[in-house]
Amino acid sequence: MSGSTGNIISTILGGLGATVTAAAGGIALTIVLSFLAGLAMLSRSRTVRFVSRVYVEGFRGTSEVVQLFWLYFVLPALVGFKLVPLFAGIIVLGLNHGAYGAEIVRGAVQSVPRAQQEGAVALSFSPAQRMVRVILPQAVVEMLPPFNNLFIQLLKSTALLYFISAGEITEKGELLRPVYGSQLVLIYGVELVCYLVIAIVITVVMRLTERVLARRLGRQPPKRDKAFARVGVTT
Amino acid sequence: MTWHWNYVAESIPLLLMGLLVTVELTVLGSLVAYVLGLVLALLRRARIPVLSQLVYLFIEVVRSTPLLIQVFFIFYLLWPALGVTPSAFLTGVIALGIHYATYTAEVYRAGIDAVPKGQWEAATALSIPRTRVWTGIVLPQAVPRVLPALGNYMISMFKETPLLLSIGVLEVLNRAKEQGAQTFQVLEPYTLAGILFLLISYPSSILVRRLERRVGQL
Numbered sequence: 001m002s003g004s005t006g007n008i009i010s011t012i013l014g015g016l017g018a019t020v021t022a023a024a025g026g027i028a029l030t031i032v033l034s035f036l037a038g039l040a041m042l043s044r045s046r047t048v049r050f051v052s053r054v055y056v057e058g059f060r061g062t063s064e065v066v067q068l069f070w071l072y073f074v075l076p077a078l079v080g081f082k083l084v085p086l087f088a089g090i091i092v093l094g095l096n097h098g099a100y101g102a103e104i105v106r107g108a109v110q111s112v113p114r115a116q117q118e119g120a121v122a123l124s125f126s127p128a129q130r131m132v133r134v135i136l137p138q139a140v141v142e143m144l145p146p147f148n149n150l151f152i153q154l155l156k157s158t159a160l161l162y163f164i165s166a167g168e169i170t171e172k173g174e175l176l177r178p179v180y181g182s183q184l185v186l187i188y189g190v191e192l193v194c195y196l197v198i199a200i201v202i203t204v205v206m207r208l209t210e211r212v213l214a215r216r217l218g219r220q221p222p223k224r225d226k227a228f229a230r231v232g233v234t235t
Numbered sequence: 236m237t238w239h240w241n242y243v244a245e246s247i248p249l250l251l252m253g254l255l256v257t258v259e260l261t262v263l264g265s266l267v268a269y270v271l272g273l274v275l276a277l278l279r280r281a282r283i284p285v286l287s288q289l290v291y292l293f294i295e296v297v298r299s300t301p302l303l304i305q306v307f308f309i310f311y312l313l314w315p316a317l318g319v320t321p322s323a324f325l326t327g328v329i330a331l332g333i334h335y336a337t338y339t340a341e342v343y344r345a346g347i348d349a350v351p352k353g354q355w356e357a358a359t360a361l362s363i364p365r366t367r368v369w370t371g372i373v374l375p376q377a378v379p380r381v382l383p384a385l386g387n388y389m390i391s392m393f394k395e396t397p398l399l400l401s402i403g404v405l406e407v408l409n410r411a412k413e414q415g416a417q418t419f420q421v422l423e424p425y426t427l428a429g430i431l432f433l434l435i436s437y438p439s440s441i442l443v444r445r446l447e448r449r450v451g452q453l
C-alpha cells in the first residue's frame with residue numbers, strides 16, 4: 001500500500017517540471033506579447049492598430065483548446081515538422097494569454113493621468129522617453145494585479161497540455177488512473193496541491209514586485225489581505 | 236496539405252451538430268453557475284460560523300485549480316463514490332456550472348456590496364422582513380449591475396467547453412476530431428471549429444460591451 005502511495009506521489013511530482021516550465025515559458029511569452037500588442041493598439045498608425053486588434057480578437061474569440069489542437073495537429077501538416085509538445089504548449093499559452101494581457105497593458109497606459117503626458121511634453125521629452133520614463137513606470141504598477149490573475153489562469157491552462165501529451169501533472173495523473181483506480185482521492189489530491197502551491201508562489205512573487213515598484217515610485221505599497229485570499233482569479 | 240472546399244461542405248453539418256451541443260452545455264452550465272453562484276455568495280455573507288469559512292475555502296480552491304481536473308474528479312471519482320452514472324454531457328454541465336459559480340459568487344458579492352448602505356438602513360427602519368429586504372430591495376438593485384460580468388463568464392465558459400472532449404462529450408472540437416480521424420484531413424475541421432467559436436464569441440463580446448456601457452450609465 002505505502003509502495004503504491006509513494007509511486008503515485010513521485011509519478012505526479014515527475015510532471016511538476018513540465019508544468020512549471022510550461023507556466024514559466026507561457027508567462028514570459030505572455031509578457032512580451034502583451035506589451036507588443038498592447039502598445040501597438042495605442043499606436044498612431046491605423047495599420048498597426050488594426051493588426052494588433054486582429055491578433056487580440058482572434059485569440060480571444062477562438063477557444064484555447066482549439067488553438068492547441070490547431071497548432072499541434074494541423075500546423076505540422078502545413079509546415080512539414082512537428083513541434084515538441086511542451087514547446088507547442090508554451091506557444092499556445094503565450095499567444096492566448098498575450099491577447100488578454102494586451103488589453104491590460106492598453107488599459108493601464110490609458111489610465112495614467114493626461115497631465116503626466118503633458119508634463120513630459122513640456123519638459124521636451126521625446127515620445128520614447130515619455131513612454132519609458134514617465135508613462136510605463138506608473139502603468140506597470142497598475143498592471144500587476146490583473147497580470148497576477150492572468151498568470152493564474154495561464155497556470156490552470158497548463159492542464160490542457162494533457163491533450164498533446166506534454167508530460168505535465170494532469171497527464172501523469174491520468175496515466176496513473178487506470179492502474180491505481182482505488183486511490184483516485186490521492187491522485188487528484190496531489191495534483192490539486194501542486195497547482196495551489198504554484199498559484200501561491202505566483203501571487204507572492206507578483207505582490208513583492210508590486211511592493212518594490214510602488215516604493216520606487218514613492219507610493220505607499222498597497223495593503224492586502226492574506227496571501228491565500230488573492231490566489232483566486234478575476235472577479 | 237491543401238484546402239478542399241467540398242470536404243468543408245461535407246464537414247459543416249457534423250460540426251453544426253457539435254456546435255449545438257456546445258451551446259447547450261454553455262446555456263445549461265451558465266444557469267447552474269448563476270443560481271449556485273448566488274447561493275454561494277449568500278452563504279458566504281451569512282456569517283454562519285464554519286460554514287461561511289468552508290464556502291470561502293471551496294471558492295478559492297475551485298478557482299485556483301484547473302477545470303480539466305475538476306471534470307476528471309467528478310467523472311471518475313465523485314460519480315462512482317456516489318454510486319450514480321450520469322452522462323458525460325451532464326457531468327460537463329455540472330463541472331462547468333460549479334467552476335463558474337465560484338466566479339459568479341464573487342461577482343454577486345461585488346454587486347451586493349455596491350448597493351448603498353442607506354437602502355439597508357431604510358429597510359431596517361421600516362422593519363421589512365429579512366427575506367423581503369433581499370428579494371424586494373437588495374437583489375433587484377444588485378443583479379442588473381452585474382449582468383455584463385455574468386455575460387462575460389458565459390462567453391468564457393463557451394470557449395472552455397472543448398476540454399470536455401476528454402470525457403467524450405460530442406461538442407464541436409470532438410466532432411472535428413472525429414471527422415479528422417475518419418479522413419486523415421485535419422486542416423479543414425479544426426480550422427472550421429475555430430471559425431465557429433469566433434463567429435459566436437466575437438459578436439457576443441460586442442453585445443456584452445454594449446450592455447456594459449448601458450449599465451455604466453445607470
